[in-house]
Amino acid sequence: MHFEQANRATGRLVTTGEVGASGASDSELTTGRFDGQDGHGGEDGHGGKGGQGGQGGQDGRGDQPWFELWNVQQGLWLQHQLGESRADSNLPLWQHLHETLDLAAFRKAVSFLVDRHQALRLSFQDTADGPRQRVLPVHDLDVPLVDLTGLADPEAEVDRLIRIESATPFDDLGSPPVRVKIYRLASDHHCVFVNVHHIIADGTSMGILLRELLLCHRAFAAGEEPPLAPLPKTFEAFVQDRQQWLSGTQSKSMETYWLDQLAAPLPRLRIGDYEAPADDVVNETLEFWVEADITEGLGALAKELHVTLHILLLSAFVVALRDISSDDDIVVCVPFFGRDTKDLDGMVGNFVNPLSVRMKMSGSDAFDDVVRRARSASIGSYANSRYPFTRLLEQVDAEARPGRNPVFSSAFQFTRFLPPAKQTSQLDLCLYGRPDGERIKLRFNYNSRRLAESEIREVQSCFQAVLRRILGDAAISLDSLSEPLRQARRTMRAAPRDGRRLGRLRGSRSTTPDA
Structure with missing residues (x-):
């Protein structure tokens, strides 16, 4: 039996459960649980x-x-x-x-x-x-x-x-x-x-x-x-348990973690027309594939680095965003489903929660170091994923802009299915991927009021250039990637849109003189 139409798999923003041991592989993060740690039973009606x-x-x-x-x-x-x-x-x-x-x-x-x-x-x-x-x-x-x-x-x-x-x-x-x-x-x-x-x-x-x-x-x-x-539990009992959990010590510990991770100043993803009206959202999509030979090489590299394809592709995406935005500090939302105890597995309800991965890089960093950092950051985020994002927003020191998420402007997800092509998002740029036979299928969902298709193709070309380069040398430095990525971007650049040339709003990075 198959779905004629994939459901809206991630909703807005989602998360997952705790990682019990620091030595857990990132493939185990998806099954992280809080079971036995709640201290509250789920009473029925x-x-x-x-x-x-x-x-x-x-x-x-x-x-x-x-x-x-x-x-x-x-x-x-x-x-x-x-x-x-x-x-x-x-x-x-x-x-x-x-x-x-x-x-x-x-x-x-x-x-x-x-x-x-x-x-x-x-x-x-x-x-x-x-x-x-x-x-x-x-x-x-x-x-x-x-x-x-x-x-x-x-x-x-x-x-x-x-x-x-x-x-x-x-x-x-x-x-x-x-x-x-x-x-x-x-x-x-x-x-x-x-x-x-x-x-x-x-x-x-x-x-x-x-x-x-x-x-x-x-x-x-x-x-x-x-x-x-x-x-085993009702939705009402779930909400009551979580409200009670918020007054406990584990909640306070997670709050401290997130406030440290999202300490000011939070970066802006300066690509496209950042100053476009925040309430003006028109979502478009761009699909592309990673071919079989590259996919096979990425699988082997992921095993060599002891990470999943999710972490490897996330790292490549972050490096591409760093290069194209000229910012060493990137925050990405990584959607996950947020059912962090077994008693939620078969329940209908909305359990989603935004999960942030913040990456700070420099030109001297090797790509494989970025991968290890992405894995570590993901483990930390997953381990603290129960803390509600809406509560965090009340405390984080971030610039408030109507219609914009104050923490991140981009999202990444690699899972078994893609969300619907026309899923609406307030984020500027979302990259979704899934296995597709011997290839990897990817899709950009983006706000065309802030980003032109040519700019999205520029991000795509950078991302694919990173994938090709790391297969030859996973320890390549980000500085050494700069010229190949610059060449990849040139192939995708197009005429100005509305009087705005590509890269006009990009910032400057002192570690890259000609950025």
């Missing part, structure tokens, strides 16, 4: 530990209390209240099923999952104490069937309807922001469409939701109960 009631439901019935929003939910609520790009907060996902569909069983499956996952029953409201959320005791979600069998081209029509549905915002968060539809194209061909607001789910949640929806449908259609184990 019945007052028990991890129990469920009803048909797999998470909480008891009756009046439910309002509770605080967690971390990125706060920013998403603010965006919604301001009316900023509301459709951009949608997480649409659909799946074509080439089989008959039992409509009653499917609707029963939807009801089962709404009851099972608290996040699918969340209601939001502004109160005197600030924005709050609560879990509705019951939510009857309508699941309409749209019959397209009488049309000459039902597949074209379902594509058109999905585009419309995907772009339709959730105007009212007072009701759970969830939509499910079934499109019938033939008696043995259906398309299941699910759309939720990002405030209640992340990309991992969408995969969970679709998988469980299809599993439950087939179980109910066969007259059986779904083979799903009860969830």
Whole structure:
């Protein structure tokens, strides 16, 4: 089974869990956990530990209390209240099923999952104490069937309807922001469409939701109960645990770590038109591949340096940004999914958290030293990833600019899938990559109001030039890389755009006389 459309895998910005031992390899960082370190159990709505009631439901019935929003939910609520790009907060996902569909069983499956996952029953409201959320005791979600069998081209029509549905915002968060539809194209061909607001789910949640929806449908259609184990914790218990955790010593230690890592002055990524209006965002994409021979060489080099491809590619990206921005200090967001305890693995909810990797370099640094530094910085970031970014922003000494993230302007992610091509981001530049057979597929998502395509191609050419050079000599100094990267940039430079020549806003670096 495959996704016809990849869900919005990373949402805005994401993170991961703790690294227990300093000697952990960076490949182990993705499975870092806080399990056993919380000191708080996850009580369900019945007052028990991890129990469920009803048909797999998470909480008891009756009046439910309002509770605080967690971390990125706060920013998403603010965006919604301001009316900023509301459709951009949608997480649409659909799946074509080439089989008959039992409509009653499917609707029963939807009801089962709404009851099972608290996040699918969340209601939001502004109160005197600030924005709050609560879990509705019951939510009857309508699941309409749209019959397209009488049309000459039902597949074209379902594509058109999905585009419309995907772009339709959730105007009212007072009701759970969830939509499910079934499109019938033939008696043995259906398309299941699910759309939720990002405030209640992340990309991992969408995969969970679709998988469980299809599993439950087939179980109910066969007259059986779904083979799903009860969830060990509720979303409300998760939020309460994290709020309590914030008052503990581990939280204070992580806060100290981040304030040290993000100590002023924080660098600006000075590429493109940095002074463009911050609220003017038009996202475009540029895709490219690392060919098989280079990919094979990078894999061998990563093993030699005892790092993953993620760390190696991140290092190359940071070096390219250093060269093109003329700044020795670079901060990059590295998205990760933030489910740092096992009891969150199967839960629908939004657990994302921005994770920063700050790299300070000089021309005398060897590339393999940069790789080791990137690995060390990543380990430190992952080990302190539970501390909420929204809370950190209240304390970090950074220049506040409306519509801009004050900590970083770029992001990097290498994982098993790419986010949707038109995913909207307030960041200037995001580089996403994934394995693609014997090659590596990469995509730049960028704000074309601040960066011209020619400038993105300049970054691309620098990045690829770094990859080629390090295969010949991983210990090459950054100073020695300067001329090859300068030559690579020249091949991509284009005419001025709006009277602004490429590099006009680049700063100067004393260690590079002709920068």
